Amino acid sequence: MKKRLLSVMLVLSVCFTMLVGCGKKQPTETGTKVESETGKQSETENKEPVDASKYEVTEPITIKWWHALEDQYSHVVEKVVNDFNNSQDLITVEAEYIGSYSDVNEALVAAHAAGTGLPGVVVANTPYVAEYGASGLTEDLTPYIESSGMNMDDFGMGLVNATSYEGKQVSVPFLISTQVMYYNKDMANELGVTIPTKIDDMDEFLKSVTKFNADGTTAVYGTIIPGWDQWYFETFYLNKGVNIVNEDGITTDLDSEAAVEVADKIKGWCDNGYAYWAFGQDASSTMRQNFIDKKAFSVLHTSSLYNTYVNSCDFEVGMAWYPGDKTNNSEVGGCVLLIPSKNDQAVKNASFKFLEYLVSEDVNMTWATDTGYMPTRKSVLETEEAQKFLAEKPAFQAIFDNLDLINPRIQNKAWSQLAEIWKSYMSKTITEKLDVQEQMGYMAEEINEILADQ
Numbered sequence: 379m380k381k382r383l384l385s386v387m388l389v390l391s392v393c394f395t396m397l398v399g400c401g402k403k404q405p406t407e408t409g410t411k412v413e414s415e416t417g418k419q420s421e422t423e424n425k426e427p428v429d430a431s432k433y434e435v436t437e438p439i440t441i442k443w444w445h446a447l448e449d450q451y452s453h454v455v456e457k458v459v460n461d462f463n464n465s466q467d468l469i470t471v472e473a474e475y476i477g478s479y480s481d482v483n484e485a486l487v488a489a490h491a492a493g494t495g496l497p498g499v500v501v502a503n504t505p506y507v508a509e510y511g512a513s514g515l516t517e518d519l520t521p522y523i524e525s526s527g528m529n530m531d532d533f534g535m536g537l538v539n540a541t542s543y544e545g546k547q548v549s550v551p552f553l554i555s556t557q558v559m560y561y562n563k564d565m566a567n568e569l570g571v572t573i574p575t576k577i578d579d580m581d582e583f584l585k586s587v588t589k590f591n592a593d594g595t596t597a598v599y600g601t602i603i604p605g606w607d608q609w610y611f612e613t614f615y616l617n618k619g620v621n622i623v624n625e626d627g628i629t630t631d632l633d634s635e636a637a638v639e640v641a642d643k644i645k646g647w648c649d650n651g652y653a654y655w656a657f658g659q660d661a662s663s664t665m666r667q668n669f670i671d672k673k674a675f676s677v678l679h680t681s682s683l684y685n686t687y688v689n690s691c692d693f694e695v696g697m698a699w700y701p702g703d704k705t706n707n708s709e710v711g712g713c714v715l716l717i718p719s720k721n722d723q724a725v726k727n728a729s730f731k732f733l734e735y736l737v738s739e740d741v742n743m744t745w746a747t748d749t750g751y752m753p754t755r756k757s758v759l760e761t762e763e764a765q766k767f768l769a770e771k772p773a774f775q776a777i778f779d780n781l782d783l784i785n786p787r788i789q790n791k792a793w794s795q796l797a798e799i800w801k802s803y804m805s806k807t808i809t810e811k812l813d814v815q816e817q818m819g820y821m822a823e824e825i826n827e828i829l830a831d832q
Contacts, residue, residue, distance in 0.1 A: 380736070383471060386509045390486065390784035393790045395766075397484055403584075404490070409582035416682055416796065417753075417790070417829045425447060427522045427654055428524045428525040429525075430526075430722075431698075431728065432517040432521075432525070432616055433521070433522055433727050434524070434727060435469060435724075435727050435728050435731060436468075437468065437724070438467075438468050438469075438470070439468065439469055439470070439724055439725065439728045440469075440470040440471075440472060441469065441471055441472070441728050442469070442471075442472050442473075442474055442497040442498055442499075442649055442730050443452065443459070443471055443472070443473045443474065443499045443500070443732065444474055444476045444482055444485070444486070444497040444499070444500040444501065445473060445474070445475060445476065445482075445483070445497065445500075445501050445637050446475070446476060446477065446479050446482050446501055446713065447475065447553075447749075448475075448783070450685075450686055450713075450758065451602065451748075451749055452475075453657070453748075454744065454745070454748040454749060455473050455691045455746075456473075458736065458741060458744065458745075459471050459472075459473045462732060462735050462736075464637040465735075466731075468728070469728045469731055469732060471498075471499075471732050475552055475697055476577070477505075479501075479502070480503075482500065482502065483499060483502065483503070483506060483526065483726050483794070486500055486515070487515070488719070489570065489718070489815030490515050490718060490720060493720055494720055496718045496720055497718065497719065497726060497731035498721060498725050498732070499716075499717060499732055499733050499736075499794050500715070500716060500717075500718065501552060501713040501714070501715060502549065502713055502714050502715075502716055502786045503554075503712075503713055504540060504710055504711060504713065504714060504786075504788050505609075505714065505788065505793045505794065506793075507540065507541060507542075507543060507548065507549055507714060507787075507789060507798070508789035508790055508791050508793065509790075509791045509792075509793060510543075510548065510549075510716065511543025511546065511548045511791075512543065512694070512791040515673065515715045515718060515719060515792070516543075516548040516717065516720070516721075517520075517547060517548075517716070517717040517719045517726055518546045518548060518626045519547045519548065519549070519550065519716075519717065519733075520546055520547045522726075522812070523547055525733055526730070528734055530547065530550075532739075532752060532756055533550075533551050533658075533755060534756060536710075536784075536785070536786055537551040537554070537710070537754060537786075538651045539549075539633060539786050539802075540710055540714075540786035540787060540789075540814060541714050543789075548549050548716060549714035549716040550714060550715050550716075550717060550733065550737055551714060551737065551754050552712065552713050552714050552715045552736065552737060552754075553608075553682065553712045553713050553745055553749065553751040553753055554710055554711070554751060554752050554754045555638065555680045555682035555710075555711040555750075555752060556680070556681050556708045556709065556710065556711055556752070556784050557609065557613055557678065557679075557680065557681070557700055557708050557709065557711065558666050558678075558679065558680070558681045558697050558698065558699065558700070558776065558777065559611060559676050559677070559696075559697070559698045559700060560669065560676060560677050560679055560683075560687050560695055560697055561573060561676035561696045561697075561698060562669075562672065562675055562676070562691075562693050562694075562695070562696070563693065563694040563695060563696035564646075564693040564694050565675055566587075566675075566696060567588070569586065569587060571583065571586060571587060571698075572724060573696075573697075573698035573701070573705065574701050575616060575701055575702065576638075576701050576702065576703060577618070577701045578700065578703065579701065580643070580647070580701055581643070581646070581647075581652075583600070584600030584601060584647055584650075584652035584653060585650075585652060586600075586742055587600045587601040587675040588651065588652045590651065590674070594651075595651070596651040596654070597669070597672040597673070598672065598674065598675060599651075599652065599653055599654055599673065599675065600647070600652040600674075600675050600676065601647070601652070601653045601674065601676040601677060601678060602651055602653060602654055602656050602665045602668060602669070602674050602676075602678065603644060603647070603648070603653055603654070603655055603656065603678055604623070604656050604657075604661065604662065604677075604678055604679065605655045605656055605657035605661070605801065605804060605805050605808070606656065606657050606658075606661045606662065606666065606801070607801070608797045608800045608801050608804070609709065609711060610678050610679070611644060611678075611804070612709065613700050613702075613707070613708055613709060613825070614640050614643075614644070614700070615632070615636075615640050616705070616707060616709070617700070617701075617703050617704060617705045617706060617707060618637070618639065618640050618704060619636055619637050619703075619704045620632065620634060620637045620727070620787055621639065621704075621819045622786055622796075623790050623796070623829065627829065628648045628826065628829045629789070629826050629829060630822050630825045630829065631738070631825060632818060632821060632822050632825065633798065633815075633818045633819045633821070633822035637818060638814055638815050638818050641804065641807065641814050641818055642814045644804075644808070644815055645807060645808050645811075645818070647784065648808050649811065652811055655804075655805065655808045655809060657805045657809075665677055665679075666679075666683075666686070666687070666690070669691070670687075670690045670691050672693070676698075678700075679776055680712070681697070681711075681750065681751075681753075681774075682711070682712060682749060682750045682751045684697065684750040684773065684774070685748075685749065685750040686750065687788075688773075694771065695773065696773060697773040697774070697776050697777070698776055699776050699777075699779075699783075705783075706780070706783055706785070707783045707785050708780070708783060708784050708785070709784065709785055709786070710784055710785065710786055710787055711785050711787075712751060714738060715733050715737065717729045717730060717733065720722065723779040725799065731741070733735045737754075739755055739757055739758055742754060742755050742758055743761065743763045743764065743767070745760050745762065746758075746767060747766075747767055750771075752774075752777065753767070777805065785812055788828070790832070791832055792828050792829055792831070792832040794826045796825050796828055798831070799821060799825055799828070800821065800825070801820035803817055803818070803820070
């Protein structure tokens with residue numbers, strides 16, 4: 379058994395390397411070549427060695443950490459923060475739960491504009507990186523990383539690109555997840571069904587697992603689609619070849635034939651009672667409860683909630699990869715860590731020490747084990763803790779088998795506005811049973827205006 383697990387971990391290490399890029403930074407005589415977001419080689423000139431003394435913590439200081447980890451993670455937040463505070467004498471960290479990623483964004487943008495009340499360290503959902511980098515909200519962490527000797531290559535190129543902006547390391551990977559389909563494995567065994575790998579096969583599949591009441595209403599939904607966050611349905615579009623933001627950077631492909639086909643298919647699932655569109659207040663908790671109560675065969679959600687689902691259900695929970703079409707890719711989810719640029723230098727120095735601790739190898743495995751988020755550092759995949767992780771959470775095999783298909787998020791400084799428009803139109807079209815092609819056309823017009831303005 380131990381040999382089999384060791385072999386699996388070696389495979390995972392290879393897969394992780396494929397995920398994060400084809401190469402590491404290669405030192406040259408003139409500088410360091412780094413693969414940029416466009417796939418081209420950019421080169422930075424040699425610089426004088428960083429003066430590490432500029433980033434030292436010399437006096438006692440208290441900093442705040444703003445996070446979005448809900449109550450089910452409070453025990454691990456408390457443990458990690460206490461362990462850090464007890465590990466040294468100068469820095470005291472106070473963790474503060476702000477709310478959802480959008481709540482954190484609103485609070486951070488407001489504090490940045492005011493120039494006061496900023497946290498030392500803050501989490502941010504992965505799509506905000508470009509927006510924050512463009513606005514100057516984030517501190518450039520590159521000199522801090524260089525002075526500390528922190529090994530960014532251990533995250534791999536994909537995660538480095540996802541946390542950078544215009545060649546600057548404006549954040550670091552923290553709690554990383556991807557989209558998955560959780561399903562009732564006991565029910566699947568009873569019905570003799572497997573999750574399809576193609577989007578086009580979803581119609582018949584959902585029909586086969588949906589149960590109706592005598593009056594025609596749905597008793598057990600085939601799946602539930604989170605409408606509160608476009609990330610959960612975005613992958614269906616990408617795997618149909620839709621460009622959410624075209625190469626010109628100022629137009630979208632969301633009104634194309636392929637995009638309309640995806641939107642119409644999702645609407646059809648809801649119209650037929652095979653699925654329902656989860657949106658509005660408490661949409662996430664209501665969706666989870668319906669799955670727990672066996673009122674849904676499956677739900678689309680984040681892999682980070684694996685522990686929550688397993689601990690809440692009295693049946694075996696399966697985890698499957700999203701079905702695809704032209705591709706079977708998924709996207710990096712979760713959050714990054716950053717330091718607001720308007721903090722004074724003493725706060726920034728202390729904040730980086732804590733940030734570095736949060737993503738260190740040992741703590742990285744703590745997050746993965748206790749929260750359900752994925753290990754993000756290649757070095758931890760070879761540890762005994764990683765072997766134990768896979769043995770205790772075998773459903774994660776679905777993710778590890780597809781690690782090379784997880785891609786960085788779309789980075790565009792207008793992304794948050796684009797996403798809000800997209801979610802709004804999808805919800806209105808589905809819940810009010812409007813014409814898909816017409817509504818997607820209106821939506822694309824609004825999105826193109828936003829992109830052009832940016």
